[in-house]
Amino acid sequence: MPGKTLYDKLWDAHVVRQEEDGTALIYIDRQLLHEVTSPQAFEGLRLASRKPWRVDANLATPDHNVPTTDLSGGVDSIVDPVSRIQVQTLGMNTKEFGITEFGMGDPRQGIVHVVGPEEGATLPGMTVVCGDSHTATHGALGALAHGIGTSEVEHVMATQCLIQKKMKNMLVKVDGELQAGVGPKDVVLAIIGAIGTAGGNGCAIEFGGQVFRDMSVEGRMTVCNMAIEAGARVGLVAVDEKTIEYVKGRPFAPTAEQWDAAVEAWQDLKSDDDAVFDKVVEIDGSKIQPQVSWGTSPEMVLDVNGRIPDPAKEADSVKAGGIQRALDYMGLQADMAISEIPVDYVFIGSCTNSRIEDFRAAAEVLKGKKVAATVEQALAVPGSGLVKLQAEKEGLDKIFIEAGFEWRNPGCSMCLAMNADKLPTGKHCASTSNRNFEGRQGAGGRTHLVSPQMAAAAAVAGHFVDVRDYL
Amino acid sequence: MDKFIKFSAIVAPMDRANVDTDAIIPKQFLKSIKRSGFGPNLFDEWRYEDVGEPGQDCSNRPLRKDFVLNQPRYQGAKILLARENFGCGSSREHAPWALKDYGFDVVIAPSFADIFFNNSFKNGILPIVLDEQVVDKLFEEVFAQEGYELTVDLEAQKLVKPNGEAIEFEVDSFRRHCLLNGLDDIGLTLQHADEIRSYEEKRRQTSPWMFNA
Numbered sequence: 001m002p003g004k005t006l007y008d009k010l011w012d013a014h015v016v017r018q019e020e021d022g023t024a025l026i027y028i029d030r031q032l033l034h035e036v037t038s039p040q041a042f043e044g045l046r047l048a049s050r051k052p053w054r055v056d057a058n059l060a061t062p063d064h065n066v067p068t069t070d071l072s073g074g075v076d077s078i079v080d081p082v083s084r085i086q087v088q089t090l091g092m093n094t095k096e097f098g099i100t101e102f103g104m105g106d107p108r109q110g111i112v113h114v115v116g117p118e119e120g121a122t123l124p125g126m127t128v129v130c131g132d133s134h135t136a137t138h139g140a141l142g143a144l145a146h147g148i149g150t151s152e153v154e155h156v157m158a159t160q161c162l163i164q165k166k167m168k169n170m171l172v173k174v175d176g177e178l179q180a181g182v183g184p185k186d187v188v189l190a191i192i193g194a195i196g197t198a199g200g201n202g203c204a205i206e207f208g209g210q211v212f213r214d215m216s217v218e219g220r221m222t223v224c225n226m227a228i229e230a231g232a233r234v235g236l237v238a239v240d241e242k243t244i245e246y247v248k249g250r251p252f253a254p255t256a257e258q259w260d261a262a263v264e265a266w267q268d269l270k271s272d273d274d275a276v277f278d279k280v281v282e283i284d285g286s287k288i289q290p291q292v293s294w295g296t297s298p299e300m301v302l303d304v305n306g307r308i309p310d311p312a313k314e315a316d317s318v319k320a321g322g323i324q325r326a327l328d329y330m331g332l333q334a335d336m337a338i339s340e341i342p343v344d345y346v347f348i349g350s351c352t353n354s355r356i357e358d359f360r361a362a363a364e365v366l367k368g369k370k371v372a373a374t375v376e377q378a379l380a381v382p383g384s385g386l387v388k389l390q391a392e393k394e395g396l397d398k399i400f401i402e403a404g405f406e407w408r409n410p411g412c413s414m415c416l417a418m419n420a421d422k423l424p425t426g427k428h429c430a431s432t433s434n435r436n437f438e439g440r441q442g443a444g445g446r447t448h449l450v451s452p453q454m455a456a457a458a459a460v461a462g463h464f465v466d467v468r469d470y471l
Numbered sequence: 472m473d474k475f476i477k478f479s480a481i482v483a484p485m486d487r488a489n490v491d492t493d494a495i496i497p498k499q500f501l502k503s504i505k506r507s508g509f510g511p512n513l514f515d516e517w518r519y520e521d522v523g524e525p526g527q528d529c530s531n532r533p534l535r536k537d538f539v540l541n542q543p544r545y546q547g548a549k550i551l552l553a554r555e556n557f558g559c560g561s562s563r564e565h566a567p568w569a570l571k572d573y574g575f576d577v578v579i580a581p582s583f584a585d586i587f588f589n590n591s592f593k594n595g596i597l598p599i600v601l602d603e604q605v606v607d608k609l610f611e612e613v614f615a616q617e618g619y620e621l622t623v624d625l626e627a628q629k630l631v632k633p634n635g636e637a638i639e640f641e642v643d644s645f646r647r648h649c650l651l652n653g654l655d656d657i658g659l660t661l662q663h664a665d666e667i668r669s670y671e672e673k674r675r676q677t678s679p680w681m682f683n684a
Contacts, residue, residue, distance in 0.1 A: 016670045019645065023643075025660060039504035040506045040564075043504070082502040085502075085504065086502050123681070135562075147586055151564060151594070155656055155657050155660065158657045159661060159664075163660065201584065202585060228586075231559070233586060258683075261679075265678065318488050318554060318555075437560060439494075443522045
């Protein structure tokens with residue numbers, strides 16, 4: 001019998017029962033909750049007079065609607081009444097059902113996918129779910145983590161299980177050594193550019209190879225975060241010494257004898273040498289360049305020195321139509337150089353890139369420089385209160401502020417414009433977030449996905465530039 | 472959930488690939504704490520000329536006349552014909568809620584994004600995957616014939632065209648059973664509560680650190 005993949009092992013360890021047709025009940029170790037996708041689930045429980053199966057498996061924090069400016073008024077700081085009700089509803093629901101919530105004003109509050117790993121609330125070997133597609137982030141710790149819909153949020157609360165069929169195994173192997181100035185975000189954008197936004201549909205993607213072995217755990221989170229942009233609900237990286245070092249000492253992490261036992265169990269959280277994958281994609285890491293997305297789908301991405309595609313040269317009519325629509329929406333012309341695109345807004349934040357290493361990387365580029373006068377707004381939004389405190393301890397806030405950035409409070413911010421931070425119509429934004437869909441950052445807004453370093457360099461230049469010239 | 476019964480209805484063609492959930496229901500409408508009322512904001516940015524806000528009366532908003540759902544010939548459509556990777560993007564269940572609230576019971580496409588596919592079944596929407604060539608043909612026929620209807624027979628796993636030609640489709644047997652009988656997943660799972668409890672007890676012994684609060 002061939003060996004098992006990491007996904008096989010995580011799956012097998014969580015099957016409660018399985019039907020003949022493969023439909024299984026999978027036990028869920030941790031559910032993360034936020035204000036947008038949970039209210040209807042709590043309502044469902046109440047209507048059916050059901051209680052959560054295991055209260056302590058749930059952890060909540062508001063993030064999507066939270067303002068990133070002055071928070072001194074707590075929930076009352078939210079000006080939009082509809083947003084305020086949603087955040088208040090999370091507070092009332094978690095209180096009613098006895099679920100721990102890091103509410104507004106708590107230094108542990110932040111973007112749910114930053115908070116989970118930071119608290120040790122997501123651990124290697126766990127199954128982790130959240131009503132948010134970027135839950136794949138937690139796979140960076142060797143956890144089986146995926147986004148679910150609200151009906152499933154309710155299902156997990158009521159039963160501690162999820163009805164699932166096993167996905168296919170896909171390996172994305174990136175070997176070689178990354179060039180200076182090329183980071184995890186560039187790696188994952190290059191992968192999405194290579195395999196497309198449907199490339200991982202139906203699969204759990206394991207990211208393997210030297211590039212991921214060399215990468216920090218936070219970098220792995222950036223990569224796994226965007227597995228969903230490659231179509232895969234699950235992204236995974238094998239557990240190694242870096243993972244264990246990362247988890248150690250975090251508030252929810254095990255201690256004493258339990259720690260020793262956990263570390264021993266976690267040693268097995270990697271694919272066997274003879275494991276068989278249904279699909280394998282190999283990419284040469286040493287050839288990856290800094291990436292910039294030009295269109296309205298994450299697969300519409302180019303090397304920084306690339307040129308915008310020409311729909312007239314695309315044989316497939318559906319694809320050509322897609323390119324033309326994207327060009328029209330983005331206000332770009334075929335064959336333009338990426339460096340010709342002006343940058344009006346800069347956003348460094350989101351569950352993809354708002355951890356301490358992201359701010360360190362951007363600060364390295366910004367130090368002693370100024371944001372270009374043509375840039376209308378540059379936002380730096382830490383992923384959690386604790387990331388913000390750490391950055392301030394290191395003096396990074398001063399570098400951002402002196403350069404002309406606004407140093408904000410934690411939240412999802414301009415990644416999806418459910419709060420006050422919105423990209424205006426027709427404006428181009430260098431954004432470290434994960435989606436460049438039409439209207440994602442604000443109706444009519446034009447998003448370009450980049451790494452924190454590339455966003456910082458674009459802020460200084462006022463248009464896209466190769467960050468390698470700035471290091 | 473209502474039982475899924477055989478029906479015939481008009482087909483509306485959504486002729487673009489990678490239709491994402493931000494397009495299906497833009498984020499400003501996600502602030503609702505309810506499950507209903509999303510229909511008027513389905514495809515809001517494509518459908519209306521102005522920018523929609525939650526809680527607004529949509530009946531007097533200016534429509535984009537060229538958008539497919541605004542064309543008179545597709546009024547009353549219950550079947551959406553789409554291209555590859557339909558429903559990509561976020562996990563928001565508001566996407567199927569909006570489609571259902573608008574009146575769609577079936578979406579046909581060559582492929583779907585996984586989370587959307589899954590969420591659809593839980594809300595009484597049947598997503599049907601057909602070969603790309605079959606979908607291409609359907610697009611041609613829908614464009615060519617005003618009032619084009621398909622009959623959806625989930626029991627027999629068949630679509631029937633106006634000319635009587637049938638297209639068979641695959642559907643997961645468990646999901647088919649749940650749709651046909653209008654079954655609630657939670658109730659079904661709780662029938663196995665003892666098995667869940669015994670799994671949990673074992674796990675508490677072997678991996679106690681998973682239970683730290």
